[in-house]
Amino acid sequence: MDTVLLLTLLLFVALRVAMVAIVPPVPSKSRFELQRLAEIGDEWAKRRRRRLRFWKDIISLARLVDSLLLIAVLLIAITLFGWIVGVLVGVATLPVAGLLARTTLIQKRVRQVYRKAEAGLLGFIARHQKVLWWLRLPVPELLMPPLHSKAELEHLVETSHDAFTAEEKTTLLHSIRFTEKRVKDSMTLRPLIETVKKSEILGPLVLDGLHKTGHSCFPVTYGTIDQVVGVLYLADVLTIDTSRKHTALVETAMDKRVLYIHQDRSLVEALSILLEAHRHVLIVADDEGKTAGLLTLGDIIKALFGYRLTHQHYESNDQSAATDRR
Known part of the structure; x- marks a missing residue:
């Protein structure tokens, strides 16, 4: 026994x-x-x-x-x-x-x-x-492996309930997805671009028309929109003496440095180009080298944060900001 x-x-x-x-x-x-x-x-x-x-x-x-x-x-x-x-x-x-x-x-x-x-x-x-x-007895929560993908991180943010405000969620989600976005996803499309000819005189009527568009920067063309030779900023026009004919031309007031980027390049590359060049506007080209759209610093900021900054420095260089308000 x-x-x-x-x-x-x-x-x-x-x-x-x-x-x-x-x-x-x-x-x-x-x-x-x-x-x-x-x-x-x-x-x-x-x-x-x-x-x-x-x-x-x-x-x-x-x-x-x-x-x-x-x-x-x-x-x-x-x-x-x-x-x-x-x-x-x-x-x-x-x-x-x-x-x-x-x-x-x-x-x-x-x-x-x-x-x-x-x-x-x-x-x-x-x-x-x-x-x-x-x-059932008290059991410690299981520690799961680290994240495997951006999709999973997005899912965690979306299902975080009250951990973030709606604005914080929007910012986080846009930031996570930013590296995957292409220029063509955020640019102002060709038909919506407001341009000005290099030969125009910046008289009262022209300036009034430019102001009424709601934009503060304009590609300057020589013939068609596929021939962009500069960018005109209304902020620069304020310093022009329009009483003197030779200084009142668009060609005189415009920024002659034009930056191009292909529509399939990433927004990260576009941001890098703008920061290195200290500029705010990129002309977007398609596979044939024609103008497909316009990308501004404001467009990139919106893609990064989910909303446009209200600071005048960014709003003043953004055609699509005015387009959004219409």
Whole structure:
């Protein structure tokens, strides 16, 4: 009889070691990535998502079984060795089980057994959710792997609820997506560009017409819009003496440095060009070298932050800002 109890005691101690060692493998991918893969039919991802769903139940169940085994070990030890020695033996199994559970060999064997039994265990948990809810113990939150993609970061921002204000979310989302945006996504399209001819005289009628457009910068053309020879800023026109004919020409007042960029280049490149050149306007070209649109510093800022800055320095160089207000 004592031999049977002793063998049972050793068996329960071994089971306690296994319960302590049970830690379901943490997925190498984040929840968002697992969901994305599962939605396209990845069976591996579906199994990992199911494991994550019942993670706390698995740990709680292992701890509950471990507690029952500890009680059984104490009772058997007391039966075999008496109260004092029995309690000491039972208590001694606590650190022993923990030490053995940390060994590489034990953890490897337990993982092998767990993988084989996981499907059945998860099925049992799924069928007895109501009962296990009452038995669930406090379990630390599972630390997931780092982000795998910008899409996942966007998802976290969008589902952050009250962590950010609506304006902060807009700013964050635009900032995250900024590097993926192309010039053609933010430029003012060719039909909407207001131009002025280099030969025009900046008299009262012309200046009044320019002001009424709502813009503060204009590509200067020599013939057609595909022949841009400069950029006219209304702020510069204010310093022109329009009473002197030779100084009142658009050609005289315009900025003769014209910067071009292809419509498929990134906004990051466009911003870099403007900052290096200390300019605010880029003429956008298509594959044939023709003018496809106009990109300003204000357009880039809007793409970066989600809204236009109200500072006059940026508004004054932005045709599309006026277009937006129409």
